[in-house]
Amino acid sequence: MRLSLILLHTAKGLILSDPGHFPVREYRCTLTCYTQTCSLIGYNPGMLSEFDLIARYFTRTPRAGSAVKLGVGDDCALIAPRAGYELAISTDMLVEGRHFFAGTEAGALGHKSLAVNLSDLAAMGAQPLGFTLALSLPAIDEAWLADFSHGMLALADKHDIALIGGDTTKGPLTICITVFGEIPSGKALRRDAAIAGDDLWVSGTLGDARLALAALQNTLALDAASLAIAAERLHRPTPRVALGMALRDIAHAAIDVSDGLLGDLGHILKRSHVGAVINADALPYDAILLATQPGETQHEFALNGGDDYELCFTAPTSHRDAVQAAALASSTVVTRIGSITAAGLQVTDANGKTLAITPNSFDHFSKI
Amino acid sequence: MRLSLILLHTAKGLILSDPGHFPVREYRCTLTCYTQTCSLIGYNPGMLSEFDLIARYFTRTPRAGSAVKLGVGDDCALIAPRAGYELAISTDMLVEGRHFFAGTEAGALGHKSLAVNLSDLAAMGAQPLGFTLALSLPAIDEAWLADFSHGMLALADKHDIALIGGDTTKGPLTICITVFGEIPSGKALRRDAAIAGDDLWVSGTLGDARLALAALQNTLALDAASLAIAAERLHRPTPRVALGMALRDIAHAAIDVSDGLLGDLGHILKRSHVGAVINADALPYDAILLATQPGETQHEFALNGGDDYELCFTAPTSHRDAVQAAALASSTVVTRIGSITAAGLQVTDANGKTLAITPNSFDHFSKI
Numbered sequence: 001m002r003l004s005l006i007l008l009h010t011a012k013g014l015i016l017s018d019p020g021h022f023p024v025r026e027y028r029c030t031l032t033c034y035t036q037t038c039s040l041i042g043y044n045p046g047m048l049s050e051f052d053l054i055a056r057y058f059t060r061t062p063r064a065g066s067a068v069k070l071g072v073g074d075d076c077a078l079i080a081p082r083a084g085y086e087l088a089i090s091t092d093m094l095v096e097g098r099h100f101f102a103g104t105e106a107g108a109l110g111h112k113s114l115a116v117n118l119s120d121l122a123a124m125g126a127q128p129l130g131f132t133l134a135l136s137l138p139a140i141d142e143a144w145l146a147d148f149s150h151g152m153l154a155l156a157d158k159h160d161i162a163l164i165g166g167d168t169t170k171g172p173l174t175i176c177i178t179v180f181g182e183i184p185s186g187k188a189l190r191r192d193a194a195i196a197g198d199d200l201w202v203s204g205t206l207g208d209a210r211l212a213l214a215a216l217q218n219t220l221a222l223d224a225a226s227l228a229i230a231a232e233r234l235h236r237p238t239p240r241v242a243l244g245m246a247l248r249d250i251a252h253a254a255i256d257v258s259d260g261l262l263g264d265l266g267h268i269l270k271r272s273h274v275g276a277v278i279n280a281d282a283l284p285y286d287a288i289l290l291a292t293q294p295g296e297t298q299h300e301f302a303l304n305g306g307d308d309y310e311l312c313f314t315a316p317t318s319h320r321d322a323v324q325a326a327a328l329a330s331s332t333v334v335t336r337i338g339s340i341t342a343a344g345l346q347v348t349d350a351n352g353k354t355l356a357i358t359p360n361s362f363d364h365f366s367k368i
Numbered sequence: 369m370r371l372s373l374i375l376l377h378t379a380k381g382l383i384l385s386d387p388g389h390f391p392v393r394e395y396r397c398t399l400t401c402y403t404q405t406c407s408l409i410g411y412n413p414g415m416l417s418e419f420d421l422i423a424r425y426f427t428r429t430p431r432a433g434s435a436v437k438l439g440v441g442d443d444c445a446l447i448a449p450r451a452g453y454e455l456a457i458s459t460d461m462l463v464e465g466r467h468f469f470a471g472t473e474a475g476a477l478g479h480k481s482l483a484v485n486l487s488d489l490a491a492m493g494a495q496p497l498g499f500t501l502a503l504s505l506p507a508i509d510e511a512w513l514a515d516f517s518h519g520m521l522a523l524a525d526k527h528d529i530a531l532i533g534g535d536t537t538k539g540p541l542t543i544c545i546t547v548f549g550e551i552p553s554g555k556a557l558r559r560d561a562a563i564a565g566d567d568l569w570v571s572g573t574l575g576d577a578r579l580a581l582a583a584l585q586n587t588l589a590l591d592a593a594s595l596a597i598a599a600e601r602l603h604r605p606t607p608r609v610a611l612g613m614a615l616r617d618i619a620h621a622a623i624d625v626s627d628g629l630l631g632d633l634g635h636i637l638k639r640s641h642v643g644a645v646i647n648a649d650a651l652p653y654d655a656i657l658l659a660t661q662p663g664e665t666q667h668e669f670a671l672n673g674g675d676d677y678e679l680c681f682t683a684p685t686s687h688r689d690a691v692q693a694a695a696l697a698s699s700t701v702v703t704r705i706g707s708i709t710a711a712g713l714q715v716t717d718a719n720g721k722t723l724a725i726t727p728n729s730f731d732h733f734s735k736i
Contacts, residue, residue: 069454074559074639075491075623076456076549083451086437088444089532091546093502095539123443134461134544164457167544171463176502176535176544178459181444191442255443271442 067129067182068162077164079129085182087129090120096173106144108235109175110151115239116258117179118159119309122244123256125189126181130164131156136171159241189247189254189313194272198252198314198340201323203240203332205286206261207298208233210305220297226288233286237309242330244311250322254313260306262345262357268314269345278303278338280357281350299357303347314340435497435550436530445532447497453550455497458488464541474512476603477543478519483605484626485547486527487677490612491624493557494549498532499524504539527609557615557622557681562640566620566682566708569691571608571700573654574629575666576601578673588665594656601654605677610698612679618690622681628674630713630725636682637713646671646706648725649718667725671715682708 070078081087094113096102114131121128133152137145156163164180212230215222222230240256247254253268261278269276283302290298315323320336327334347355438446449455462481464470482499489496501520505513524531532548580598583590590598608624615622621636629646637644651670658666683691688704695702715723 069553070556070558074556075488076458076494076556078454078456078492078551078556080454080553081449086446086448087455088446089500089546089548090444091500091502091533091535091544093504093535093537093542093544095504095537095542098504098537098539120443124446126444132457132459132546134459136461136463136466136542165459167459167461169461169463169466171466171542172540174461174463174504174539174542174544176459176461176542178457178500178546180457183446185437185448188438188442188444188446190438 066162068164070164077130077132079164079180081129081182084185086185086188088121088124088126088181088183088188089178090117091176091178092117092120093174093176102173105235106147107151110148110153111155111236112151113175113177114152114155114179115237115309117177118155118239118241119237119256119258121179121181122239122241123189123254123311124181124183125187125244125248125251125254126183127245128159128161128179128181128241130162131177131179133163133166134168134174134176135166136169136174138171138173184248187248189244189251190271191253191255191268192271194253194268194274194314194340195316196274196340196342197317199317199320199323199336200265200276200278200312200314200338200340201251201334202257202261202284202310202312202337203243203327203334204238204308204310205284205289205333206257206303206308206310207283207289207301207305208286209237209307210301211289211293213307214301220293222288222292226292229288230286234307237307239309240311240330240332243327243332243334246326246330247311247313247315247323250319250326251313251315254311257308257310257312258306260304261308261312262303262347263306265312266345268312269340272340275341275344275346276338277341277346277348279350280347280355282335282337284333284335284337299347299355303357434530436532438532445498445500447532447548449497449550452553454553454556456489456492456494456549456551456556457546458485459544459546460485460488461542461544470541473603474515475519478516478521479523479604481543481545482520482523482547483607483677485545486523486607486609487605487624487626489547489549490607490609491557491622491679492549492551493555493612493616493619493622494551495613496527496529496547496549496609498530499545499547501531501534502536502542502544503534504537504542506539506541552616555616557612557619558639559621559623559636560639562621562636562642562682562708563684564642564708564710565685567685567688567691567704568633568644568646568680568682568706568708569619569702570625570629570652570678570680570705571611571695571702572606572676572678573652573657573701574625574671574676574678575651575657575669575673576654577605577675578669579657579661581675582669588661590656590660594660598654598656602675605675607677608679608698608700611695611700611702614694614698615679615681615683615691618687618694619681619683622679625676625678625680626674628672629676629680630671630715631674633680634713636680637708640708643709643711643713644706645709645714645716647718648715648723650703650705652701652703652705667715667723671725 067079067081069080094100100109117131118128208230212227212234214220215227253272255264255268257264265276280299285298285302289301323334347357349355435447435449437448462468468477485499486496576598580595580602582588583595621640623632623636625632633644648667653666653670657669691702715725717723
């Protein structure tokens with residue numbers, strides 16, 4: 001593990017610090033550095049190196065009582081979950097031109113890269129502890145890096161978690177984050193824990209990111225003020241970490257809605273061997289989606305939109321008050337949108353009439 | 369976290385299984401899938417999906433007593449280090465054309481991608497538990513994937529560790545692995561633990577990978593048989609996991625030699641606030657390097673070569689027998705190559721005469 005390229009705000013301004021990984025070194029290599037390593041790393045005790053800078057400005061002493069026992073600066077980071085806790089781990093890779101447009105605002109990208117990982121922790125009910133960042137950059141753009149790191153670290157600070165290590169290299173813009181959280185043993189909200197008869201719940205509102213995407217792609221028109229609000233939902237999703245933790249002893253199964261409600265709910269149904277009925281008229285919408293789109297589009301965006309990063313979860317009917325209390329305690333709106341059934345997946349209106357909205361299936365063995 | 373693209377060997381031959389990540393879906397999308405998510409994931413209870421295949425062929429039940437409580441198939445994996453243990457974490461990203469040539473043999477690439485991460489665990493004395501794999505692929509090439517996964521999983525099996533989760537996407541060939549190991553609390557072999565007076569040790573032989581690289585780049589000539597042996601060291605390094613674990617209560621500081629002995633030792637010296645003297649005539653060489661290159665090249669390749677993935681460690685002089693016993697127990701050769709001193713870094717011959725070999729320093733603030 002190599003230390004990450006760090007943009008440091010110091011009294012002397014921005015300092016870009018790469019602790020010796022080969023992209024910095026290759027200009028001094030007589031070899032083509034085609035392997036992970038290159039031979040020219042230096043040891044120069046008399047010189048203020050980037051290692052000094054890392055030590056001085058970046059290697060924060062872990063908080064007393066923190067699970068992070070050793071952060072940036074060694075071969076590995078060390079984490080010690082508390083006795084009786086398990087460590088939840090998730091990783092996501094984002095590639096330019098694939099997961100985000102070239103030119104995406106760097107601060108939003110930094111935020112979202114971490115947010116989508118935190119959302120996975122939220123869906124397990126885990127408390128975030130820290131994350132690693134592997135970053136491939138085509139070139140060093142200090143303004144971009146400043147924005148990117150600010151967006152990412154502001155979200156990290158909000159959840160009181162540390163960047164504990166990583167890797168930096170030159171290459172196509174690619175961001176790979178692995179995030180770690182802890183959860184009391186046996187308390188994780190797993191996809192396979194839904195039970196027929198459970199209520200089906202979702203947090204926040206659905207379809208806003210999909211609305212923004214459609215507007216940005218000019219497949220529908222949206223006034224600038226509305227787009228700005230919807231785009232914030234697309235670019236800076238809010239991982240529902242506090243809600244996930246509050247639901248530990250209340251909910252049965254949970255997943256985060258990244259690929260669209262129907263598709264993600266499908267994972268729960270599949271793994272729990274159950275079905276579901278969704279009341280489309282109960283789906284929670286933001287005022288902009290309600291005000292600007294017809295009902296059919298509202299349903300479609302909420303059910304198949306994706307990029308919501310809300311929690312979809314199931315809980316016994318006897319826990320309705322407890323779910324609402326958990327929502328209140330975590331300052332998150334939750335909405336009961338249906339029920340878990342024995343089998344199948346149905347979308348109805350408020351009168352129980354089946355609607356024609358279904359997830360689109362796909363060829364499972366298509367090639368990339 | 370999304371499940372990884374899996375190449376399964378079944379009775380019907382190779383089956384490529386991507387559990388719903390958007391690259392598969394995008395052919396059915398009417399949108400350009402520019403975000404991490406896409407709306408068209410399907411739930412079709414009547415169809416044998418890639419989720420079934422994952423469940424049937426890939427989701428191995430964790431071994432009884434394993435620290436891995438939940439592997440592939442949920443928002444997060446769950447790991448439970450034993451009470452009194454810490455979790456060691458390391459991540460590395462390998463980019464085609466940067467860390468390896470386009471066309472590198474896939475099996476070797478799969479092996480090396482995991483090996484370099486395991487080597488980081490070895491350098492802490494940690495026992496590997498599992499790893500995540502985030503993989504960006506320009507296209508699906510089943511033969512390549514078969515070789516890649518075989519190379520990687522063969523090494524994983526050798527260390528009895530599981531692929532616990534990951535992410536798959538379309539994009540430039542990029543491999544990001546995060547590896548997890550456990551170590552008794554306080555027993556990690558940290559870079560900052562060297563003490564003046566310690567012996568300096570290294571495992572295995574040095575310079576072989578550098579020799580292979582030079583031959584492959586035609587900067588020196590090597591007969592085919594010799595190149596084949598040296599290239600194996602370059603392409604399929606052996607992480608010294610058993611040695612690292614055996615050294616837990618014996619060694620002070622340790623690091624794996626990925627960037628060249630002098631450079632990596634420099635990290636120990638820097639963080640431990642000590643110096644070192646290396647006896648170049650004591651450096652361990654493979655017979656091929658000894659037989660084919662002049663002494664000066666031997667020294668240069670061993671000291672500044674890189675890609676060795678051997679362990680460089682320090683231990684008190686009173687532990688010489690214990691070090692040798694640990695080496696024997698882990699079937700690894702170790703060689704005492706010098707001492708830790710109060711300050712500075714010197715390379716001498718067997719007579720104590722200082723040699724002119726020094727690491728090349730580099731501009732710490734060069735741009736990528």
